Amino acid sequence: MSDTKLQRVLSSLSEVYRQLNPLPSGPGPDADCVKLNTNENPFALPAAVMQSAVAALERQYLYPEDDNVSLREAAAASYNLSPDQVIAGNGSSELLSLLYRAFLDPGDSVAMLSPGFAYNHKLALLQDARLLEIRSGESCSLPIHKLLFGPAKEAKFILLANPNNPTGTFVPIADIESLVAQSDRLIVLDEAYVDFAPDSALRLIDRYSNLLILRTFSKSYAAAGIRVGFGFGHPEVIGRLRNLQNMFNMNVIAHAVGVSILAHRTAYEENRRHIEFERERVRFALSQLGFSVTPSHANFLLARVPSGRDGAWWQTYLKQKKILVAVLPDEGLEDCIRVSIGTKSQMDAFLEAVDEILGAESSTRSAV
Ligand SMILES: Cc1ncc(COP(=O)(O)O)c(C=O)c1O
Structure with a gap:
C-alpha cells in the first residue's frame, strides 16, 4: 500500500536532500574488536x-x-x-x-x-x-x-x-x-x-x-x-x-x-612518544612481512599490502580476527590499508593477526 502522506513529506525535502538515500541501520558496535580504523588514541585522560x-x-x-x-x-x-x-x-x-x-x-x-x-x-x-x-x-x-x-x-x-x-x-x-x-x-x-x-x-x-x-x-x-x-x-x-x-x-x-x-598539554608527552615508538616498530615489522609502508608523521600508517590481494580482502580477514582497519576510497589506494597506532598490546594483536593470515595464505598456495 503506498503511503501518500510519507510521499508528501519526502517530496517536501529540499532539492539537494531529496536525492540522498536514508541511512541504512548501522552494523552495530564492534566492542570486542581492536579498533585501529579511525585514528583514535586509546589512552586514558590525565x-x-x-x-x-x-x-x-x-x-x-x-x-x-x-x-x-x-x-x-x-x-x-x-x-x-x-x-x-x-x-x-x-x-x-x-x-x-x-x-x-x-x-x-x-x-x-x-x-x-x-x-x-x-x-x-x-x-x-x-x-x-x-x-x-x-x-x-x-x-x-x-x-x-x-x-x-x-x-x-x-x-x-x-x-x-x-x-x-x-x-x-x-x-x-x-x-x-x-x-x-x-x-x-x-x-x-x-x-x-x-x-x-x-x-x-x-x-x-x-x-x-x-x-x-x-x-x-x-x-x-x-x-x-x-x-x-x-x-x-x-x-x-x-x-x-x-x-x-x-x-x-x-x-x-x-x-x-x-x-x-x-x-595539561605537557602531560601528553609520554603518550606521544609511545605512539611514535609503536608506529616505527609496526612499520618495520610490516615491511619485514612484505608490506610497503609510507613513512608517517601521524598516529597511523598507510600500508600497501603484499601483491595478490587488495585492501578490502585484508580488511575482511583482519575483521574475522577482531581487528578493524580502514580501506580508502581514493583512486590508486585500492591495495592499501590504513592502520591506527594504539597500545603495545593492540599492535601486537594486529601483527599476530597479519602473520597468521599470511601463514594461512602461503599454506593455501602451496597446497594448490
Ligand atoms: C584530517 C582530519 N581532519 C579532521 C578529522 C575530524 O576530527 P574530529 O574528531 O575533530 O571531528 C579527522 C578525523 O579522522 C581527520 O583525519
Whole structure:
C-alpha cells in the first residue's frame, strides 16, 4: 500500500536532500574488536583532566556557556592568539562542515589535495558542491602550481591536511606559506595530526588573512569521544563562522575537558612518544612481512599490502580476527590499508593477526 502522506513529506525535502538515500541501520558496535580504523588514541585522560570532566557533571542542569567564550580564551592564551581569532567546535568536523555551508552555493567547487580526508566527499555532496581532487606531487609533495593555476583556480577554498590523512606525510611549512602567499583563496589547513609532526603553520596566522587552521583534541589528546576542535584564522572570517554555529554547540564536559587539556598539554608527552615508538616498530615489522609502508608523521600508517590481494580482502580477514582497519576510497589506494597506532598490546594483536593470515595464505598456495 503506498503511503501518500510519507510521499508528501519526502517530496517536501529540499532539492539537494531529496536525492540522498536514508541511512541504512548501522552494523552495530564492534566492542570486542581492536579498533585501529579511525585514528583514535586509546589512552586514558590525565588524572587532572578526568577530574575536571567529573566536576563539570555538577553543572549538568545549566546550559553550557554560549559561544564557547572561556574555551576560546584558554585556547587563545595557549596558542598565543586573540580570542576573536579562535572558533571552538564539536570536533573539528563541525568546523569543516561550517566552512562548506558558509562558502559554497550549489554548483560551486572546493579543491582538496588528493588523497585526502574522505569525509569531505560527503560534505561536498550535502552542499551540492563539486569536490575537485588535486593529486599530490611526487612523494606526496604540495603541487603548488596546480593549486594556483589548474582547475583549483575556480574553487571557493582549498583544503590541505598536514600531516595528511590517509598518507601520514608532512610537507614543509615553507611550501604551505608559498601557496598561501600566492593565492587569493581561503586555504584551510587541517592540522588534526600536527602534534606528531616536526612543525606547524600556526605562526603564519597573523601574517595571512586567507589562512584558516583546524585543530582537534581527538588524536594527540585522546578525547575523540568528548568532541573538541578549534579553528584559528582572521577575526572577520572566524566571527562569521561563529555566527553560523548552532547555539550551545558544545556541552559542559567538552568545555571543561578542553580547558583542562590546554592546561595539561605537557602531560601528553609520554603518550606521544609511545605512539611514535609503536608506529616505527609496526612499520618495520610490516615491511619485514612484505608490506610497503609510507613513512608517517601521524598516529597511523598507510600500508600497501603484499601483491595478490587488495585492501578490502585484508580488511575482511583482519575483521574475522577482531581487528578493524580502514580501506580508502581514493583512486590508486585500492591495495592499501590504513592502520591506527594504539597500545603495545593492540599492535601486537594486529601483527599476530597479519602473520597468521599470511601463514594461512602461503599454506593455501602451496597446497594448490
Ligand atoms: C584530517 C582530519 N581532519 C579532521 C578529522 C575530524 O576530527 P574530529 O574528531 O575533530 O571531528 C579527522 C578525523 O579522522 C581527520 O583525519
